[in-house]
Amino acid sequence: MPxxxxxxxxxxxxxxxxxxxxxxxxxxxLVNLKPLLPGHVLICPxxxxxxxxxxxxxxxxxxxLTVQRVSRMIERVYSASALNVAVQDGRAAGQSVPHVHxxxxxxxxxxxxxxxxxxxxxxxxxxxxxxxGSALRAREGRGVAKPDAERVARSEEEMRExxxxxxxxxxxxxGESEGEGKAEGA
Amino acid sequence: MPxxxxxxxxxxxxxxxxxxxxxxxxxxxLVNLKPLLPGHVLICPxxxxxxxxxxxxxxxxxxxLTVQRVSRMIERVYSASALNVAVQDGRAAGQSVPHVHxxxxxxxxxxxxxxxxxxxxxxxxxxxxxxxGSALRAREGRGVAKPDAERVARSEEEMRExxxxxxxxxxxxxGESEGEGKAEGA
Numbered sequence: 001m002p003x004x005x006x007x008x009x010x011x012x013x014x015x016x017x018x019x020x021x022x023x024x025x026x027x028x029x030l031v032n033l034k035p036l037l038p039g040h041v042l043i044c045p046x047x048x049x050x051x052x053x054x055x056x057x058x059x060x061x062x063x064x065l066t067v068q069r070v071s072r073m074i075e076r077v078y079s080a081s082a083l084n085v086a087v088q089d090g091r092a093a094g095q096s097v098p099h100v101h102x103x104x105x106x107x108x109x110x111x112x113x114x115x116x117x118x119x120x121x122x123x124x125x126x127x128x129x130x131x132x133g134s135a136l137r138a139r140e141g142r143g144v145a146k147p148d149a150e151r152v153a154r155s156e157e158e159m160r161e162x163x164x165x166x167x168x169x170x171x172x173x174x175g176e177s178e179g180e181g182k183a184e185g186a
Numbered sequence: 187m188p189x190x191x192x193x194x195x196x197x198x199x200x201x202x203x204x205x206x207x208x209x210x211x212x213x214x215x216l217v218n219l220k221p222l223l224p225g226h227v228l229i230c231p232x233x234x235x236x237x238x239x240x241x242x243x244x245x246x247x248x249x250x251l252t253v254q255r256v257s258r259m260i261e262r263v264y265s266a267s268a269l270n271v272a273v274q275d276g277r278a279a280g281q282s283v284p285h286v287h288x289x290x291x292x293x294x295x296x297x298x299x300x301x302x303x304x305x306x307x308x309x310x311x312x313x314x315x316x317x318x319g320s321a322l323r324a325r326e327g328r329g330v331a332k333p334d335a336e337r338v339a340r341s342e343e344e345m346r347e348x349x350x351x352x353x354x355x356x357x358x359x360x361g362e363s364e365g366e367g368k369a370e371g372a
Contacts, residue, residue, distance in 0.1 A: 053258050054253070060251055060254050061251060064247065064249070065243055065246055068243075080278070081276055081277070082278035082279035082281070083275040084280075085275055086271065086272040087270075088270065090267055090293065092267045092268035093269055093291075093304075094267070097308055100213075111278070118279075118280055118312055122308025122309060123308060125308065154203045161193050162311060
């Protein structure tokens, strides 16, 4: 399966084209360099702005309709029973890349028991394990990742394969959705 | 100022009419019985359904456009610099009332330093301090609140006053928004 897009797509200052698995005219979804749990993905507006309040109504609406569609697919393919959906909207809320991004994390009962309990997923999101900016800069040779951030960084190849798989799964989802826009390249 | 609405409005099984500070045809916003931080509010679809995937596209769009408008107001009136926006979508993600609700929590740098650091806000959200269902049931005399949940429960009068104040502040916001719908009673 060919890549979903060859357009240069940025997450803040970072080029993440090969991580993209879904595109709409205003929104994209990418697989994560360091997922906190398997299936942890991010949904972003295509326009690089830091805060939810910077989005137009059309961008806000499309972003969360995409979150809804992506969530449905992620819950299905990762056999989850629930999802954490979270935006760290600004630095004081834990945002590390100044580009609006909505975390979607599939959850199952007891999935975090071995790692300190369910609320640990949020702690990780705000802690070093969830520091997207640090990990992305390290990959690009700009700065050194913190040990925790480095630990679970994945290869380009692994992320590309997951993105291609999820793009195919999104295409299956499209037929069942409420019908607000088609995925490009699906 | 009169109450925003006298319609019976439910959050899951709980009657919370006096806590409402904003209404659209598909969405409402309410002040919290036990805010984790001052200004912590909830935005819900008017239709009582447990999961994001149960919402129509119109409901999803209106819910998050309302989150955006309410967030802008909350950030302004609580002099915050950021916001946590989170949906615990299903029980395994920490949801305690089976009615979709989006938390909006205003944040400032260092606001959680005395309570264990910034990520503690998420830990509280999933822990007993954030157990909305337990606190609401206790208020209604159906079951006993856990000590932690009881600790910060507020009076009807306090919540009604805050709801009236925030309703007035939302009315100021409407003129500046992207213009998708007017607040009822504003």
